[in-house]
Amino acid sequence: MSNHSYLRVRARRAVPIGIMLLLFGGCSERSDGAIASKSRYVAPPPKPRPGPKGKGKKASIPGAVDKRSPVQIVNAELAALKCPPPGVKPVRGEFTLPLPPFSKGIYPCDECHEGMDAKPRRKLTEEHTNIKLNHGPRERWCYDCHNRKPRNSLRLASGALVDFRKSYKLCGQCHGPKLRDWRLGLHGKRFGQWRGKKCNLLCAHCHDPHSPRFKGIRPLPPPTRPIHIR
Amino acid sequence: MSSKKKSEEACEGMSSAGSDRRKFLAVSAAAAAGGVLASCDPEWREAFFRKRFKELNGEERERILGQMTRQSQRTFGKPFKVTGEAAEPGVSFAYGLDLSRCVGCRKCVYACVSENNQSRDPQIHWIRVLEMEKEKGIDLFDSTAYYNPRKVPRKDHFYMPVACQQCRRPQCTTVCPVGATWKEPDGIVVVDYDWCIGCRYCMVACPYGARHFNWGRPKIPKDEVNRSTHYLGNRPRYRGVVEKCTFCIQRVRKPNGRYPACVEICPVGARKFGDLNDSKSEIRQLITHKRVFILKEELNTKPRFFYFYGV
Numbered sequence: 068m069s070n071h072s073y074l075r076v077r078a079r080r081a082v083p084i085g086i087m088l089l090l091f092g093g094c095s096e097r098s099d100g101a102i103a104s105k106s107r108y109v110a111p112p113p114k115p116r117p118g119p120k121g122k123g124k125k126a127s128i129p130g131a132v133d134k135r136s137p138v139q140i141v142n143a144e145l146a147a148l149k150c151p152p153p154g155v156k157p158v159r160g161e162f163t164l165p166l167p168p169f170s171k172g173i174y175p176c177d178e179c180h181e182g183m184d185a186k187p188r189r190k191l192t193e194e195h196t197n198i199k200l201n202h203g204p205r206e207r208w209c210y211d212c213h214n215r216k217p218r219n220s221l222r223l224a225s226g227a228l229v230d231f232r233k234s235y236k237l238c239g240q241c242h243g244p245k246l247r248d249w250r251l252g253l254h255g256k257r258f259g260q261w262r263g264k265k266c267n268l269l270c271a272h273c274h275d276p277h278s279p280r281f282k283g284i285r286p287l288p289p290p291t292r293p294i295h296i297r
Numbered sequence: 298m299s300s301k302k303k304s305e306e307a308c309e310g311m312s313s314a315g316s317d318r319r320k321f322l323a324v325s326a327a328a329a330a331g332g333v334l335a336s337c338d339p340e341w342r343e344a345f346f347r348k349r350f351k352e353l354n355g356e357e358r359e360r361i362l363g364q365m366t367r368q369s370q371r372t373f374g375k376p377f378k379v380t381g382e383a384a385e386p387g388v389s390f391a392y393g394l395d396l397s398r399c400v401g402c403r404k405c406v407y408a409c410v411s412e413n414n415q416s417r418d419p420q421i422h423w424i425r426v427l428e429m430e431k432e433k434g435i436d437l438f439d440s441t442a443y444y445n446p447r448k449v450p451r452k453d454h455f456y457m458p459v460a461c462q463q464c465r466r467p468q469c470t471t472v473c474p475v476g477a478t479w480k481e482p483d484g485i486v487v488v489d490y491d492w493c494i495g496c497r498y499c500m501v502a503c504p505y506g507a508r509h510f511n512w513g514r515p516k517i518p519k520d521e522v523n524r525s526t527h528y529l530g531n532r533p534r535y536r537g538v539v540e541k542c543t544f545c546i547q548r549v550r551k552p553n554g555r556y557p558a559c560v561e562i563c564p565v566g567a568r569k570f571g572d573l574n575d576s577k578s579e580i581r582q583l584i585t586h587k588r589v590f591i592l593k594e595e596l597n598t599k600p601r602f603f604y605f606y607g608v
Contacts (some may be wrong), residue, residue, distance in 0.1 A: 145408060253578035256566030257560075261570055283450065
């Protein structure tokens with residue numbers, strides 16, 4: 068029985084699928100659980116959505132309050148491209164890689180997890196509540212990628228441990244062609260020198276590993292039309 | 298017979314009278330010009346008779362770059378640098394753009410504006426990002442550069458940034474009446490702003506709309522000026538000259554040259570840049586492993602700018 072947060076979110080969509088599965092007489096344990104959690108789940112009142120028709124809701128959109136000019140925005144982003152950030156030893160190996168995009172104060176994991184028992188739990192109620200797992204099949208869960216003990220590493224399907232700073236090896240287990248392209252420099256971002264030292268971003272810099280689908284971003288202002296240029 | 302001789306004499310007479318007049322005009326014009334030039338600043342006089350940048354020898358280049366550096370330091374304050382690195386032999390630049398990744402955020406547009414000291418008012422953007430419908434495919438006629446949704450990418454749309462394609466057979470350079478624009482040995486098409494007369498023939502000849510004209514005196518906020526400049530690239534421009542993308546010549550021509558600004562800012566890594574002669578460069582891998590296409594292939598301009606679908 069699971070009332071895991073990500074399952075709850077998906078439960079609404081799961082109902083028709085569950086009914087269909089029941090009709091075909093082949094309902095798995097997992098979809099049963101999803102339906103059960105749905106029955107206890109009370110949907111919150113729908114939030115007013117900021118849309119183009121909404122009146123005076125502009126301030127609620129992230130990015131809308133940015134008072135900087137577009138040039139200042141990109142200059143700040145360009146200045147932040149440092150590989151590795153000052154004071155941090157670079158990762159030795161195949162590629163020059165920056166630090167993984169950890170949330171603040173979250174690494175090393177064992178600072179908190181050291182004394183904890185590593186019993187399998189699916190609920191994230193106290194910590195890491197911002198994580199909504201939405202990455203591929205529903206059967207996936209924390210310990211498919213995270214090692215139980217020590218917690219500071221990732222874990223491949225083979226059982227081998229992988230440092231967080233080389234997480235591309237973990238992603239490449241399923242996304243082989245993408246890893247191949249990334250190694251060649253065709254997928255993903257690089258910055259630095261075009262023939263000298265360059266820095267490759269990790270998969271996780273652009274794709275949230277727990278919810279990898281690209282979230283839209285706010286575009287910078289469109290150009291002035293020629294008739295308005297004076 | 299005699300009439301023929303007469304006419305010949307008349308012709309001679311005419312021609313001699315013409316040459317006299319021409320000689321007189323030339324002498325008086327030279328005298329007038331000399332008078333004007335003698336009274337003005339020697340640096341200005343030197344600039345008036347300066348050769349094209351590609352024709353200058355090393356010593357002349359150094360002197361001119363020094364003058365320009367000093368002049369710009371007076372205008373924009375120190376530190377300011379105008380350099381003139383020549384093309385490195387054996388390097389052939391090319392560019393790749395992944396249409397399946399681009400989200401149309403326009404960060405490249407403004408990174409380019411910042412890096413290359415483009416005029417903010419009147420506005421000049423070297424990169425135009427076109428929004429197109431997936432259903433129609435690449436349809437330049439139905440595309441727009443003025444889209445402004447809350448979030449990009451919009452559903453069922455894709456984005457195609459267009460800047461100078463750095464053609465191997467550039468049409469813009471062939472039409473220039475004064476030879477102010479040419480193709481460098483490493484493939485970059487450049488403009489000598491001191492030679493440009495602002496006739497805008499090149500803008501008409503360019504099938505990609507990649508050249509832009511300074512209709513007014515370029516205005517840049519003083520604290521946003523990029524102080525590391527190249528003579529053929531992002532040095533401050535004058536009113537009435539044409540400018541264009543140079544693959545960030547001031548960045549890539551350095552010994553440890555950095556990627557162009559648009560490559561570094563792209564949040565999705567859609568932009569690829571490198572040396573075609575280096576078998577390990579991204580652009581070479583790209584051409585080896587992916588199917589690429591060029592824009593307006595039928596015009597036989599042979600761009601160095603390759604679009605592809607990384608998928």
